Amino acid sequence: MDRVDLxxxxxxxxxxxxxxxxxxxxxxxxxxxxxxxxxxxxxARPVYRLPSGRLLRVRAGRRPAGPEVWADGAWRPVGHTExxxxxxxxxxxxxxLTGGDLPAEMVDSRDxxxxxxxxxxxxxxxxxxxxxxxxxxxxxHPHHPAPKARGGGPVASWLPYAPEAHARFPLVLLAVREDxxxxxxxxxxxxxxxxxxxxxxxxxxxxxxxxLVARDLAPAFADGRLLRLGTTAFDTxxxxxxxxxxxxxxxxxxxxxxxVRITNDIRRLWRHDLRRMCRTDTAARHAFAAVGRPAAWLxxxxxxxxxxxxxxxxxxxxxxxxxxxxxxxxxxxxxxxxEGFDGSPLAAAADPAAWWQAYLGQVVPPALTAFDAHGxxxxxxxxxxxxxxxxxxxxxxxxxxxAEGVKLLPDxxxxxxxxxxxxxxxxxxxxEIAAALAEHHPGxxxxxxxxxxxxxxxxxxxxxxxxxxxxxxxxxxxLRWTGANGADARYLPLPNPLRGT
Numbered sequence: 001m002d003r004v005d006l007x008x009x010x011x012x013x014x015x016x017x018x019x020x021x022x023x024x025x026x027x028x029x030x031x032x033x034x035x036x037x038x039x040x041x042x043x044a045r046p047v048y049r050l051p052s053g054r055l056l057r058v059r060a061g062r063r064p065a066g067p068e069v070w071a072d073g074a075w076r077p078v079g080h081t082e083x084x085x086x087x088x089x090x091x092x093x094x095x096x097l098t099g100g101d102l103p104a105e106m107v108d109s110r111d112x113x114x115x116x117x118x119x120x121x122x123x124x125x126x127x128x129x130x131x132x133x134x135x136x137x138x139x140x141h142p143h144h145p146a147p148k149a150r151g152g153g154p155v156a157s158w159l160p161y162a163p164e165a166h167a168r169f170p171l172v173l174l175a176v177r178e179d180x181x182x183x184x185x186x187x188x189x190x191x192x193x194x195x196x197x198x199x200x201x202x203x204x205x206x207x208x209x210x211x212l213v214a215r216d217l218a219p220a221f222a223d224g225r226l227l228r229l230g231t232t233a234f235d236t237x238x239x240x241x242x243x244x245x246x247x248x249x250x251x252x253x254x255x256x257x258x259x260v261r262i263t264n265d266i267r268r269l270w271r272h273d274l275r276r277m278c279r280t281d282t283a284a285r286h287a288f289a290a291v292g293r294p295a296a297w298l299x300x301x302x303x304x305x306x307x308x309x310x311x312x313x314x315x316x317x318x319x320x321x322x323x324x325x326x327x328x329x330x331x332x333x334x335x336x337x338x339e340g341f342d343g344s345p346l347a348a349a350a351d352p353a354a355w356w357q358a359y360l361g362q363v364v365p366p367a368l369t370a371f372d373a374h375g376x377x378x379x380x381x382x383x384x385x386x387x388x389x390x391x392x393x394x395x396x397x398x399x400x401x402x403a404e405g406v407k408l409l410p411d412x413x414x415x416x417x418x419x420x421x422x423x424x425x426x427x428x429x430x431x432e433i434a435a436a437l438a439e440h441h442p443g444x445x446x447x448x449x450x451x452x453x454x455x456x457x458x459x460x461x462x463x464x465x466x467x468x469x470x471x472x473x474x475x476x477x478x479l480r481w482t483g484a485n486g487a488d489a490r491y492l493p494l495p496n497p498l499r500g501t
Contacts, residue, residue: 013117018080020117020139021110023063025080027143028477029056029087030064032492033094051094056086062435063139080110087145091481099481101152102145105261109146113138115155116148119165126166126237128248129343130321130386133336134239135163142338142432144263144476151260158260161208163238170231171245171254172207174313175200176306177225185278185302189252189317193232200227203304204315206243206256213259213312220308240335240383243267244318251320253298257311264480269314273404274303277316281403287374288366294388294397295366296324300404318401325388329396332389334363335382338432345393346433352441353449355394359433360453362387362398367425368457371409377417379405381428418461423472423491426450426465431497447497454498471496 030036034048034056045057045066055070056078067083068075078086084106091099116138125132140147150158161167175196181203196202210217220226236245236254243258258267281300288297298319305314321331337346349355363385370376378384378400388397409417434446454462470493479490 013121014114017110017114017117019065020113021106021148022067022080022083023065024139024142024147025083025087025106025145025477026058026064026067028145028475029090030058031143031473031494032475032477033090050086050090052090054086054090062142062432062439081107087477091477095478095481097482100483102480104152105146105149105480108152109149112148112150112155112158115159116162116164119159119162123166125342126168129341130331130333131237131246131248132341132343133333134237134246135166136333136336136339136341137240138164139339141263141476143474145480147263149261149263151262153260157211158208161206161238161242163240163242168235168237169207170233170235172205172210172231173229174203174205175227175229176203176313180225180307181304182307182310183302183304184274185300185317187302187304187317189250189301190304190315192250194229196229197227201304202229203306203313204232204254205313206245206258208260209243209256209258209312213309216312217309220306225308226306240333251322253318253320255300255316255318257314259312264476268311269303269305269316269404271310274305274310274314274316277303277403280406280408283374283408284370284376284378284400284403284406287370287376288400290374291366291369294326294362296397296399298324298386298399298401300402321386321399324397324399326390326396329388329390331386331397331399333383334385334387334429334433337387338382338436340436345389346437347440348393349437349441352437352444356434356437356444356446357449357453358395359387360430360449362395363429364425364453365457366398366400367421368454368459371417371421372457372459375409375417377407377409377412377421379407379424380421381424382432384424385429419472419491422465423474426498427471427473427494434497451498465496466498468496469499470494471498 030048034050037047037049039046046060047055047057050056057068058064059066067078069078084103088103159165173194178199178201181201190202193204194202236247238245244255246253257269277300284297285299288295301317303314303316337344367378367380370378384402386399387395390396407417430450437446438444472491473494475490475492
C-alpha cells in the first residue's frame with residue numbers, strides 16, 4: 001500500500017468521515033432508544049423523541065444523515081463529536097451505566113474512517129471483483145455504534161492491514177517446536193507455505209497480531225520454542241473480517257486471532273470455539289452436502305497453534321472458492337453488494353426484479369433447509385454470505401462460511417435457533433440488500449418477492465413469521481453500552497416488512 005499521511009484528516013475528508021461514522025450510530029440510536037414522532041408534513045424530516053425528552057431529526061434513509069437537535073427554538077446541526085456526547089448524555093440516565101470504553105470507541109471508529117478514506121484516495125483497488133467486494137466496507141455494520149474502531153491504537157499499527165484501505169501484505173512465517181504443536185483437522189495447507197527446520201512445524205502469523213502479543217511471546221523466541229523464519233514469498237489480501245486473509249493463487253483462506261475489539265468482540269480464536277469447531281463444521285458441511293449445488297459451505301478444515309500460546313497464535317484453514325463455484329461464476333461478498341463497489345451487479349441490474357428473485361432463490365433455501373432438515377443454524381448475515389453471479393451479473397450460487405458462528409440443535413432450542421436465523425438472514429441480510437436494491441432502482445418493492453420465497457418452504461415457523469407484526473432486531477448499542485458479552489445477542493421488536501405484502 002502506498003504511504004499516506006497518518007494524521008486523521010479534517011476538512012472535506014473529515015466531513016465525509018463524520019457522515020460515514022454518524023450513519024450507523026444514528027441507526028442504533030433511532031432503533032434502540034428513540035421514539036418516532038409523526039412529521040408535520042409529508043416532506044419533512046422524521047423527528048424522534050429521545051429518552052430525556054430532547055427532539056432529534058435526521059434526513060431519512062437506510063443511512064440517516066444530517067442530525068439536528070431542537071434547542072433554543074431552532075434546529076441545531078450535530079457533528080459526530082457532538083453526536084457521541086449526545087448519545088452518552090441520553091444513555092447514562094437511561095441505563096444507569098457509564099458506557100465504559102464505548103464513547104472512546106465511537107470516536108476511534110470515526111478517526112479510522114478518516115484514515116481509511118485518505119488511504120483509499122491513493123491506493124489501487126484490486127482488479128478481482130471478489131476482492132473489491134471484500135474490501136469495500138467503509139461504513140461496515142450499518143447498525144453498530146463503532147463499526148470501524150480498531151482498538152484505539154495508532155493508525156500506523158493497523159492501516160497496513162486494513163481491507164478497506166486496499167491493503168495486501170505477506171504473512172510472518174514462524175516455526176514452532178514439534179512437541180509444542182497443537183492442532184486438529186486438516187492443516188496440510190500450512191506446510192506448503194514454506195520450509196520448517198528439522199524438529200519444527202510451520203506456523204504462519206498475522207503481522208499485526210504478532211506485534212500485539214510480542215511481549216508475551218518473547219520467552220518462547222528466547223528459548224527456541226518459536227523461531228522466526230521470515231515472511232511468505234507472496235502477499236495475502238485481508239477480507240472484510242480483517243483477521244481472515246485470502247491468497248488467490250493458492251485459493252486459500254486463513255483466519256487468525258487478533259487481540260483487538262472489532263464491533264462487539266475481541267477477535268481471538270478462543271479455545272472453547274476451536275475445540276467445538278470440528279463438530280459444528282462437520283454438521284454444516286454435511287448439511288450443505290445434502291442441500292447440494294449450487295449452495296456450498298466453506299469448511300473450516302482445521303487449526304494449528306502453539307500449545308503455550310494456544311489462542312494468541314491460532315490459525316484456521318478454510319476452504320477456498322474454486323471447487324464450490326459453478327463454471328465462470330464470480331463470487332461477491334453480500335455485505336459488499338449492500339454497501340456498493342465499482343462493478344456491483346446489484347446497481348447495474350437491467351431487470352432488478354429478476355435479479356432479486358434469483359438472489360433470493362440462491363440465498364434463502366439452503367439456510368432454511370440446513371435449519372429445518374439438519375438442525376444447523378448458519379449465521380447467514382451479510383459478512384458470512386458470498387453470492388456468485390454469472391457473466392450477466394445474475395446470482396447463480398450462494399456460499400456460506402464461518403463455523404465459529406454456527407449453532408446446532410438441540411444445543412440451542414429450535415425457537416432460539418429460529419430467532420437467530422431470522423435476525424441474521426432476514427433482518428441483517430435481506431433487509432439491507434432489499435434497501436440497497438430499492439435505492440438503486442426506485443419504484444421496486446422488494447418485499448413481495450421475499451414473502452413468496454419464504455412461503456415456498458414448508459417450515460412450521462414460516463406462517464407465524466409472515467403474519468408477525470415484528471421481527472427481532474439486535475441491540476448493538478445497548479449491548480456494548482451495558483458491557484454484555486458480544487455473543488449474548490439481545491433483540492427488540494422491529495416492524496415486519498413481510499406482513500401484508
